[in-house]
Each structure stands twice: as C-alpha cells, then as structure tokens.
Amino acid sequence: GQQVMQIPQYQHVQEGEDFTTYCNSSTTLSNIQWYKQRPGGHPVFLIQLVKSGEVKKQKRLTFQFGEAKKNSSLHITATQTTDVGTYFCAGGEYNAGKSTFGDGTTLTVKP
Amino acid sequence: NAGVTQTPKFRVLKTGQSMTLLCAQDMNHEYMYWYRQDPGMGLRLIHYSVGEGTTAKGEVPDGYNVSRLKKQNFLLGLESAAPSQTSVYFCASSYSALRKEQYFGPGTRLTVT
Numbered sequence: 001g002q003q004v005m006q007i008p009q010y011q012h013v014q015e016g017e018d019f020t021t022y023c024n025s026s027t028t029l030s031n032i033q034w035y036k037q038r039p040g041g042h043p044v045f046l047i048q049l050v051k052s053g054e055v056k057k058q059k060r061l062t063f064q065f066g067e068a069k070k071n072s073s074l075h076i077t078a079t080q081t082t083d084v085g086t087y088f089c090a091g092g093e094y095n096a097g098k099s100t101f102g103d104g105t106t107l108t109v110k111p
Numbered sequence: 112n113a114g115v116t117q118t119p120k121f122r123v124l125k126t127g128q129s130m131t132l133l134c135a136q137d138m139n140h141e142y143m144y145w146y147r148q149d150p151g152m153g154l155r156l157i158h159y160s161v162g163e164g165t166t167a168k169g170e171v172p173d174g175y176n177v178s179r180l181k182k183q184n185f186l187l188g189l190e191s192a193a194p195s196q197t198s199v200y201f202c203a204s205s206y207s208a209l210r211k212e213q214y215f216g217p218g219t220r221l222t223v224t
Contacts, residue, residue, distance in 0.1 A: 088154065097167065098156060
C-alpha cells in the first residue's frame, strides 16, 4: 500500500533559525495536505497542493509540491516560539477516499 | 458552525467493557474518518466513510466497528476494550474526493485499565 515518509522526525532550532520538513510518497499523489498539531491539541489544516511543481506561501511558511508529485516540503523562515508543534503531511492518491499521513516532524524552538 | 465535535472528551474503561464514541460535523462533508494517536506517534486511520451508509477499513481496524447512518454523524464502537486501545481518538471530516483537506475534532482521550 501507499507509504508516506517524513523527515526529520524531530528538529530543535534556535528562535530565528529556519526549519524544513520533507515528505516523500511511495506512489504518485493527486494532492498533498499539510497540518499542524500543537502540543495537546488536534491537527489543524494548513494547506493543500494539487499541481505539479506548485509553490504556495503563507507568511513565513513556504510549501512546495514536487514535479513528479511524489514529494513535498514545508519551509519556515525565521522560526518563532509560536511555530512549536508537530507538522504532518498527508498524501491523497487518485480515486482514493482517504489520505495517508506521514509520521510527522516535531519542531521545538528555543527562545 | 461548531465544526467537528466529539463525545465524550475523556473516558476510562475496564478491560472487556464496551463503548461508543460519537463524532458529529455540521459542514455537510461527505467524508469522515476515525484516527488513533498514541503518545508521541502519528495518526493511524481506523475506519473511514465516503458517504452516508458507507464504511471502509483503514490501517488499524481490528477491535473497532463503525456506523454512518446519518451524513453528519460517524460512530466508533469498541466491543471489548483492551489496554492496547488506550489512545487519543480523533474524528475528522472532509468535503469531497477533490477537496481532501480534513477538519479534526478535539479528540477523545481513552484509557483502558
């Protein structure tokens, strides 16, 4: 079945440093979504990418979808303590009723 | 709009007891999902539904059953709880096959002793 892998599993940064998490799928995706889960909270939808090579920005967050639609990345510029949490990607296959979640990257930010 | 709500928020069960978790959404979403999340781990899909009256198995369906009798509700049942089912359970919903962004409920923290 489809597998979605995320790296790294953990990332510790100093406030102000940049952060990137990578998501790789074993199969070609129809779309990919990104979610953020704060400690003790529930996952919150951030963005969905659907086009090959698509790049979207939300303030300090930049999301990319690979040309082959098998990988994606989330880049945060100049991290802040409010960025702390676990970031999940979820890949949706064509004609599938579900998306497969990666195991997440947990970001901690030292003030 | 309340979004996705889950009942109850917390529950402690003894081994062998049964219970039902209720998920309700008021966004007219077609798709609904049940996940479990163990401490420090990712989300594992238990069961999902692509529409009223339909259900399908996810990654870890054993020991759980589901029903989707109404579009807005998705029930998760544990017939005979086991300590291995201690987890946080999240329900989610999404609009369609094309709009797959999922909206999650606040979760149910279940402990089985």
